Amino acid sequence: MRLSFLEPLYAESGPFASVYLDTSRDVEQPDRALALRWRRLREDLTRQGADRALLGVLEEAVGADAEVPGMHGQAVFAANGSLVLDGELPQPPARDSARYSTLPDAMPLVAQHLPEIPYLAVVVHYRGLPTAETHGWVRVEAESGTWPASTVSPGERLHFDGEVASWHRNAARLGHRLDSWARRAHADAVVVGGDEWAGNVLVRRLPHAVRGKVVRVGGHTPTDTGRALLEPQLAGVFRGRLAEHDRDLVNIFIGRRALGGPATEGLEATVAALQRGQVLALLLNHPPAASLRLWTGPRPTELALAEEELVSFGVRAPREEPGGEALVRALVGTSAELVVVPEDELGLDEGVGALLRYADHSSDRV
Template sequence: MRLSFLEPLYAEPGPYASVYLDTSRDVEHPERAIALRWGRLRESLSRQGADRALTNALEEAVGSDAEIPGVHGQAVFAAHGTLVLDGELPEPPEHDSARYSTLPDAVPLVTQHVPEIPYMAVVVHYGGLPTAETHGWVTLEAETGTWPTSTVTPGERLRRRVAVATWHRSCVRLGHRLDEQARRARADAVVVGGDEWACNVLVRRLPHTLRDKIVRVGGPTPTHTGRALLEPQLDGVFRGRMAALDRELVDVFIGRRALDGPVAEGLAATVAALQRGQVAALLVNRLPGSSPQLWVGSQPTQLALTEAELASFGVRAPREERADEALVRALVGTRAELVVVAESELRLHEGVGALLRYADPRVPS
């Protein structure tokens, strides 16, 4: 999983105000409810030392996602009186929160991006007579996205309306268009729902490369919800699954570890590799959370297990920060990837390991 979406956040130095709140529109008077939540968070930020310019910058963004219907949340970050990142959450946070700190509280936002699976969703509706397959129209809508965040930030949608009489022939041309769209999105899966007859005709005429990725789903297939196509079905398809690229990285790690190749494992070894910008991908069974803490400096690669180690690198005024926040900043700063893998699939020492960009030179014995 690439963390490039966080790059604007770390382009500014701290301190940061980090706000997470429920901005769902499935309640009566949602704007009033959001305003009440924000009022409490604004007071909390003021008590923590945030100035008015900072809270005003946040206030302009809070609740600005009114066009998104249903249940969702918002993650908003500001520094030095300027909004630096406004992210949508497919699920509301468990608790509204606001922090004013030297590093941004980006981990809950990262967690809601996992596992970041690219896909294409296709819905086909047949609008003809119930006993005829030669009259009426077939409508097709297709949309690429990255699950789960695309449930609240759906991508550009392809729409086609085809006469039933020409549906068999049109599917060949449509299949090539869908294949091109799926390739651009690097889709791991193509989730198809809708009318069974029309879907069967389409699937049989898709290119083989696309047909191998088909996942058929049932259930209601509305297309005007303002959310992602096939949103309820996507959860059933992708929950507990890893993105194909992440799976490849896990397999590479397992192979390298078996051959004593360029990997690191355990917090100390991984932090040492991050200091050198050596990490291509960080693998975690879970992000370490607030404990243990790491010592950090002003730069992403300035992190260490102890204050003395960081001071030995010439870092002035090192400070203690949450390990997960320090690791995320280091990954963004060095453009490394993050892979969350279950312990049942790969048990990592201290829950953390890394694929390295290069191996350390071996010292002759």
Template sequence: MRLSFLEPLYRQSGPFASVYLDTSRDAAIDDPDAAIELRWRHLRDVLASEGADRDAITAVAGTVGSDMDVPGTHGQAVFTAQGRLALLDELPAPPARDTAHFGTLPDTMPLIIQHAPAVPYLAVYVHYSGRHSTAAIGTVRVEAEAGTWPMTKVTPGHRLDEEIPVGDWTRAAGEIGRELEGHARRIDVEKVIVAGDAWARGILVRRLPASLRGQVTTVDGVGESEPGRALLEQQLDGLFESRMAGHDRALLDAFLAERARGGASAEGLAAAVSALQRGRVKALFLNDHPKLPFRLWVGPEPGQIALAEQELSFYGIREVREERADAALARALVGTKAELVVVPERERWLREGVGVLLRYADLAFRE
């Protein structure tokens, strides 16, 4: 998964406030606004106890709960830099627990994990309930959405909504197919999910451009979705559960191939940190629950990361401090333009939960 969406945040200087908060407004909560305010009050106290200034706390307070137009269960990730709002991202699922942190690095790893698996897709629902004949009276309505899963749960992608007389459906389906191809090409779609009336959707699928037909999966179920939620969200949840994006899968396959021949790969935290120091990491792989130490040592630059303070001091780095391991790794990945791939442990176990695919082979990393 490419982490370029975090580059604007890391271009700013700290200190940073990082807040993850459940901002769900579903039917199970009697007074969601009061619940959000109560949770924020607790996190505000945490920020204050960690030294957050008034500006940082005010900037977060003005943003928390601002996603009133997003229905259902979800959350928010809010980051400030030097007391100003630096990044706001909606979370497709509530955080495992509400957290707040104030320090020299932003706490971005939970946000990165929520972006996974980052599958680019196209969802299409064909609304039709009439007679299966182009001589019938009525209309066929096509809804489509191009986006990246799971973020489209809370940040809908580009939508298409067309209504066509049944008599024109055979001809119009080809035109809609070409329009869908344009949307798909823009985000390099991996999967096309089509639902709705079997007869009407069948005509559309047969008239899709060849570049899309091989990616089609048809599913049952209704296409109605709440405003602000993904089209075919339930069906997408089932299809993409535990799936890796094709781009990430290709990186993992390359890592496994290099590992098999003792090439440009390494496993374990020490090897990963050493490779990040040298800017040689193309992609870092993390199991669901990697066995990371609580802290790593860092310097002012992203690649200045180490397991021990003495290692950085040896290179003449004067400003050395301890940071949370996941925060230090995230900064190093973004700063060196490496990618991150979340690998389910049942898919592939990695030593200490960490592996790296190197940009080029290096004898120093071979075992």
């Protein structure tokens, strides 16, 4: 998973206010419920030292996603009197939270973007007899996205309407458009729902490469919900699955580990690799536990397990921070990726490892 969407966040200096809250609209009196939630968080931030200007910026942003229907949440970050990042959450946070701290609390936002699978969703409906010379229509809706974040932030959408009688011919043309689109989006899957006959015609006319990515789904397929196209079906297709790009990184790691190539495991060795900007991709069996703490300095690569280590590097007044915050900053600051892989697929020493950009022969283990 690439973390470039967080770059604006780390372009700012702290301290940061990080707010996560449930902004769902499928509750009774949603505006009143949101106001009560925000009031509690505002009081919490005030106790932590946030000033009025910063609170005012946050208040303008909180609830600005009212056009998003259904269950969802919001992650809002501000620093130095300005809004830095406003992100939609496909699921409400487990609990509302507000933190005013040196580093932004970005790991919960990252966790809601995982596994970040690019896809193309297609719904095909028709009315009339497939053999009819006249009358009847075929309607196609297609949408690109990255699951699960696109649940509440859908991508580009295509609309097509045509006659049933010319559907075989139009399906071939549309198939080539979808093929080009899937390539541009680096789609791992093309998820197709809707009516069986019209959908089958389209699938059979897709170019071979993209046809191999097709996943057919059933169930109700509304196209005007304001949410992602095929939202319920997407969860069934992608839950528990890694993005193909991440799967490739995992396979490279496994190969390098077997051959003694540039890869490392364990928290101490991985933190040392992050200090050197050596990490191409950080591999975790699960997001960092709340108990993990790391010492940090002003720069992304200034992180360590012990205060004395940073002091020996010349860092003045290191600060102890939540490990997840320090790790995300280090990854974004060094353009490294993140892969969370289940332990039953790849067990890692202490649940952490790294695919390295190069071998460091001065270290004991690479």
